[in-house]
Amino acid sequence: MKVLFHIGRYFLLLRETFSRPEKRRLYWQRTLEEMDLLGVQSLGIVALLSFFMGAVITIQTKTNIDSPLIQGWVVGFAARQSTILEFSPTIISLILAGKVGSNIAAEIGSMRVKEQIDALDIMGVNSAGFLILPKILGTMLFNPFLVMISMFLSVFGGYIAGVGTGIVSSVDYLQGIQMNFNSYHVTYALIKTVVFAFIIATVSAYQGYYTVGGTREVGISSTKAVVYSNVVILIVNYALTQLLLI
Amino acid sequence: MIEVVGVGKRFGSTQVLTDINAVFQRGKVNQIIGKSGSGKSVLAKCIVGLHKPEEGKVLYEGRSFHDMDRDEKRQVRQEIGMLFQGSALFDSLSVLENVMFPMKMFASMSKSEMEDRAHTCLKRVNIVDKDKLFPAELSGGMQKRVGIARAIAMDPKYLFCDEPNSGLDPQTSIVIDDLIKEITDEFQTTTIVITHDMNSVMETGENIVFIHKGRKWWQGSREELLVSSNTELNEFIFASALMRQVKKAMGL
Numbered sequence: 001m002k003v004l005f006h007i008g009r010y011f012l013l014l015r016e017t018f019s020r021p022e023k024r025r026l027y028w029q030r031t032l033e034e035m036d037l038l039g040v041q042s043l044g045i046v047a048l049l050s051f052f053m054g055a056v057i058t059i060q061t062k063t064n065i066d067s068p069l070i071q072g073w074v075v076g077f078a079a080r081q082s083t084i085l086e087f088s089p090t091i092i093s094l095i096l097a098g099k100v101g102s103n104i105a106a107e108i109g110s111m112r113v114k115e116q117i118d119a120l121d122i123m124g125v126n127s128a129g130f131l132i133l134p135k136i137l138g139t140m141l142f143n144p145f146l147v148m149i150s151m152f153l154s155v156f157g158g159y160i161a162g163v164g165t166g167i168v169s170s171v172d173y174l175q176g177i178q179m180n181f182n183s184y185h186v187t188y189a190l191i192k193t194v195v196f197a198f199i200i201a202t203v204s205a206y207q208g209y210y211t212v213g214g215t216r217e218v219g220i221s222s223t224k225a226v227v228y229s230n231v232v233i234l235i236v237n238y239a240l241t242q243l244l245l246i
Numbered sequence: 247m248i249e250v251v252g253v254g255k256r257f258g259s260t261q262v263l264t265d266i267n268a269v270f271q272r273g274k275v276n277q278i279i280g281k282s283g284s285g286k287s288v289l290a291k292c293i294v295g296l297h298k299p300e301e302g303k304v305l306y307e308g309r310s311f312h313d314m315d316r317d318e319k320r321q322v323r324q325e326i327g328m329l330f331q332g333s334a335l336f337d338s339l340s341v342l343e344n345v346m347f348p349m350k351m352f353a354s355m356s357k358s359e360m361e362d363r364a365h366t367c368l369k370r371v372n373i374v375d376k377d378k379l380f381p382a383e384l385s386g387g388m389q390k391r392v393g394i395a396r397a398i399a400m401d402p403k404y405l406f407c408d409e410p411n412s413g414l415d416p417q418t419s420i421v422i423d424d425l426i427k428e429i430t431d432e433f434q435t436t437t438i439v440i441t442h443d444m445n446s447v448m449e450t451g452e453n454i455v456f457i458h459k460g461r462k463w464w465q466g467s468r469e470e471l472l473v474s475s476n477t478e479l480n481e482f483i484f485a486s487a488l489m490r491q492v493k494k495a496m497g498l
Contacts, residue, residue, distance in 0.1 A: 022351050023350070023351060026350060026351070110337075114332055114334060114337075115331070115332055115334040116334050116335075116336055116337075118296055118330070118334065119328065119330060119334040119336075121295075121296060121323075122294050122295075122296070122323055122326055122328045122406075123323060123324065123326075123347075123348050123351065123352075124319075124320040124321070124322075124323030124324040124326075124351075124352065125351055
């Protein structure tokens, strides 16, 4: 019953969030600010993780399929496929759920306990729309760029690690990453990214918006935001993969 | 004028307010007083529409707030200014931006007009040359004054103050009380102050509603307050040593 209550309240909050904004210009300005806060400021961690993850994927692929029967380009091919299909859209989204999700829940939760959301409501501002919609738009518009950068850096990291350590030749790796390239896989990854961005922003905002209590409860909301976003992302990832790839 | 008619509010199985009837007059400092946990803040939240009462109505100039549609409610809310217990200033905005915020959301004014209006409001509460500071850089009293400036930015018809003196020293409390009184007189607002500070009640209270155990126990002026024979009210107002001395000095 409690789960149904939360699901119902989540959808009611979404309805409120997507209702007519008071001043579109102000919402757009806030969206740009959120893109900077939630997107641009996540570039560093995304770049670092992607580069090293690509390097690890390449080394592990090579060490696990080290057979004279398997051609050299397979390493690059496997690195590219695992990066585009799963690592960049899903793992990066899970990491962003930790960084961005906790940020959203903590910010909105603090505003709730400090009565700032009540202040907005009393002024006649649609607090849900004003606070949450720019975050949803910001993440949905910017996360695909983060994921594309992640794809590039992961494949590049694989190249540096593979060629640098001498376990794969430059020619083989470059041949591998171009082998049987299916552009639909990139589309599939970007669709997943946009859906995951929506989940991160809305689930985290929901946790923050309904925080009751003080600073301890803000911390609890923040933790719940990360956990629930991750759980929902994993379930939806499975559903989308079945829906879009099979 | 705001009228509260038969308002009742429950949270789960707990009845917090029962059959509250009160009239809050224009141009007066109306006060809701009572012990902590008596239900005065819940009553205030029902009046401003943050809580929906299960029973009764809240009438703004005769129109039931909870029966209004979304746009009508929004319109009434734009006529409300509220000072919160913790000021509720937006942390990420500067003093000037906080005061300009309601204008940015609702007024059709140029940026310079908004800045002029914000400066006028800030000057009215004696905050000068603090435009660029953030709420965290201000003292509690200053935050309250900026909160008042934001509350009056849109020329409100109704002014709500939730425990405006909490956490302030006696001298600053008097400044805030005087400010609320002056603004009420100047703008002829229907002002409702929620407080349990007896100094504030004696200083500014013109129409006082005493809430006890979720019910309206007593209503009257501050002069009537001192001579009331209501036992619970007397227990509340004469709990402080200062008020007992006042009582003794007046020979009551």
